[in-house]
Amino acid sequence: FREPLGVLVDSIEREANLSSLGRIIVRTRLVSALATRLRVEDLLRRHPEILEIELGPVLVIAGLQRTGTTLLHRLLAADPRTRAVLSWEALAPVPVPGETPGPHGWPAARVRRARRAQRALEYLSPEFFAIHPVEYDQPEEDVLLLDMSFMSQSPEATLWVPTYARWLETRDHTPAYAYLRRLMQLLSWQRPAQRWVLKSPHHMEHLDVVLRVFPGATVIQTHRDPSRTMPSFCSMVCHGAGIFSDTVDARALSEHWVRKVRRMVQRSLDVRATHGDSSFVDVLYEDLLADPIAQLRRIYQRAGLRFDDQAERAARELGRRQVRHRYGRHRYRLEDFGLSEDRIERELGAYRQRHGIPREPRDDAEPPAHDGRRDGHHGGGPGGVGHDGPVRALMTGVIDLLRRKDTLRPMGDHERLDGKTALVTGANSGLGRAVAIDLARRGAHVLMACRGGHPEAGQEVARASGSDRVEMLRVDLADLRSVDALGSTLRDRGRPLDIAIFNAGLMPARSRRSPQGFEVMFAVHFLSSFVLVRRMLADGILRPSTTSGERPRIVFVSSQTHRSAPPIDFDHFGAYTPYGLRGGLAAYGASKNHLTTYATELSRRLNPGPVVRVGVHALCPGPVATNIARSAPAWAAPALRGLMQRVFRSPEEAAKAVVLLAAGRAMEGRTGVYLHMLRETQASERARDPDQGRRLWAATEALLERCARAES
CATH class of the missing domain: 3.40.50.720 (NAD(P)-binding Rossmann-like Domain)
Structure with a gap:
């Protein structure tokens, strides 16, 4: 982990232009990741049996950002037999001093910490919640566990670190995924389950590694019209980056992510061409919204799992509790990021056609009275x-x-x-x-x-x-x-x-x-x-x-x-x-x-x-x-x-x-x-x-x- 950490820190210092608050947050996160690694090693030394735990079948949601991955993740994790990383676990996967370790321990201190972190994020940027809800007790992206290896997309999704991002594309990610597997075993030791569900767009770049580290895994790829997902994701990245820096260049970030998404799509297509489609399930966004139960049944069948009454009841109950736009409506415009529908079609049209993704009508321009987008500062100059x-x-x-x-x-x-x-x-x-x-x-x-x-x-x-x-x-x-x-x-x-x-x-x-x-x-x-x-x-x-x-x-x-x-x-x-x-x-x-x-x-x-x-x-x-x-x-x-x-x-x-x-x-x-x-x-x-x-x-x-x- 020392080499990726060094490259990341150097890129942050040279390129990220952190605000005073951003510097405090980033330093805290890096130090916390290092401290977590030490706690992991200490726990594994005391409980080597953790590394013998079988994870069971692994479902991997590997869709592009803004394609319904969060909804699908929560629906799959609603099954009481399925394990996902909860937000509080991602922040602190190791029991803290004074907490009874093992499957019968109660991690109250870690839960309280995650609740405070959620409130702080909601306070600093509640508009971010309209884009990507973060809830301390709900399933969260396992990319946060990959952060412990300092080899994930998280930094480039929240900071301007192009040198680190380019370097990351040249490395073998097997060690990072092997460490992710180790963390999953540690979490299963605390809260056992029959199977796991992972979720992150990051996986699209490394599906060959995913299938090697988790043999027999079922990869679920969600798909949606890129002309809708790209500006939405760029908006999310800019809002996230605004927490850490006062000089958020929306167009530079958009250019970076158009290139990155094109690479992610091509990498996933290459892996599928090599491995065949037997390990993959494709889910269209509109189909997921129209009939989520039918899509869950398809996924279970492809993974060789039984979609029984218990799984269906859990999914339907979650659907009743879900409130769309609970944190507000996410508003964005293509033009804010220097994008056009023609440009996105040129870059990602082949991907859309390959998976039969239907075009969606544009619905981002006119907010209702007294409910519009914030005057954002997305220029290249200082925000003040x-x-x-x-x-x-x-x-x-x-x-x-x-x-x-x-x-x-x-x-x-x-x-x-x-x-x-x-x-x-x-x-x-x-x-x-x-x-x-x-x-x-x-x-x-x-x-x-x-x-x-x-x-x-x-x-x-x-x-x-x-x-x-x-x-x-x-x-x-x-x-x-x-x-x-x-x-x-x-x-x-x-x-x-x-x-x-x-x-x-x-x-x-x-x-x-x-x-x-x-x-x-x-x-x-x-x-x-x-x-x-x-x-x-x-x-x-x-x-x-x-x-x-x-x-x-x-x-x-x-x-x-x-x-x-x-x-x-x-x-x-x-x-x-x-x-x-x-x-x-x-x-x-x-x-x-x-x-x-x-x-x-x-x-x-x-x-x-x-x-x-x-x-x-x-x-x-x-x-x-x-x-x-x-x-x-x-x-x-x-x-x-x-x-x-x-x-x-x-x-x-x-x-x-x-x-x-x-x-x-x-x-x-x-x-x-x-x-x-x-x-x-x-x-x-x-x-x-x-x-x-x-x-x-x-x-x-x-x-x-x-x-x-x-x-x-």
Whole structure:
């Protein structure tokens, strides 16, 4: 194993371009594989009888990716006499200290570990589950056991390691499969069965080795139209690679896998030409879906096994429990990966014709309303913090502070705001609370627009500022009905606003919908701002003015993550797609890109001439020690809170830039200013693009019109 491990590690270091989080995960996996090998050798030394265990008949599912192999695997494994590798066994095949070894032991610790791993993966990339469900107590691909030999397709399916992949194609895989057999004997010693079922596309490349190491095995090849399977598999690879790297080049990965699949197909055809078809069973995807019991009966018959009532009942019971699209619908497009149906037919048409695989109609283009594909970053350039994990996000914040070069002076303590009225959203805690205290301390009448359940927040701001001109207004910015109700409340008060600060923000641990069905950060950060500003302008709550000192100001608290967001996807504008931590950071950056683009367009529309009528500004306050970690998972929240408190700026320090934009004399008569902390800079070029601004405005108006029709 030392040579393949060395080649793999070298390829990872040179080519994989791992993120901080990816490096941690990959190192952990490699070390875990080495530790498992040591435990295997120790167990076999103490129990040499394991190597005498007969495995019984072996069924090997060796179909291309996305051809129904997972369904067939679970159907075959449902028979209580058939053994498959369960996910928790693949992660930890050897009993741990304190666990009673052997067939009567109960591997609770290993099961708990696998359950935690499933939750972590679901959190990091729940969209991956819509493509390939991974469940800790269900059958899993035995390629994970081949990983222990460092000779499997797993690395190239999750990392960009072309050197390792090419090297692997030149090697004899007999030692790896012999070690797989040894691991299967070890697992049979713990949980005996009459026969085994294996499953992995990896086997297609090495069917000659499979038949040599497992004499008498029955190979089941599933088949489906390659023009459907290739883009689906490329999407799965890109999603998987995105967990480990921030520079996922979808087209390069697709080219690699088109070549690889062509090789896998040709290798399997060569083996069948040599060995004959007697050891093989072909199953078409459409036949498996139409009548799985009939296909199981065919497989059992070819393998010389009896498909009795017990096997049929088990399969039917599994079918009743299976819920298609349980984790969401997998969406993909050929064009995302530089593929076309003509190209796939040129590469794999002979394979399709050889097995009589019918063509399938295309069904990947149009997601339903509020249920679309995620704005993915599949380009070759760096993804940035908007597409990164929490480790890099934290480091980016630290770097921001180290590079900090303030070029603007904050408002002096003596500068007053008597007679001014200011609205601050999300003012119950963190940055919003600090801004509200600062404004109230200067004599402004402060309206704190917050969600219900924080009545004491207004009292705390009043007490901290020494002001009795603090009011609490209730609003749920995720709910457009609540936003409209806030607009009515402001209108009924009859007094215009001088300052409107849109500060409310969140970063949930996992995706969730707003009451209207939108992704919640899209609703809170952007859509509610658009709706409330439109309402306040229409009702005269914000009154444009050319008189110095009377021009209202609007301030949007954005983020530098808007720079790393992909272009706004107007084809799926407002669509909802589930995400986890990494996807959540990407969605956060996307929502801030929407907000910043809107801010620049609003500034242009309210100030079409040379004289400013409404000051419209945006800023990134920099890394702030807020309570945004409240939405992190339980295992991450304490660490995030501790790091924020030690490393990030206080809300009071960060509030200075917000207050400067909202009320500082230096901003009088200006509009379209963007600050990064107390340094004046520019929003991203894309956010400043007038064409992007116009398209965003029109798309938002159309979206709200559709939403209003649906509500009525």
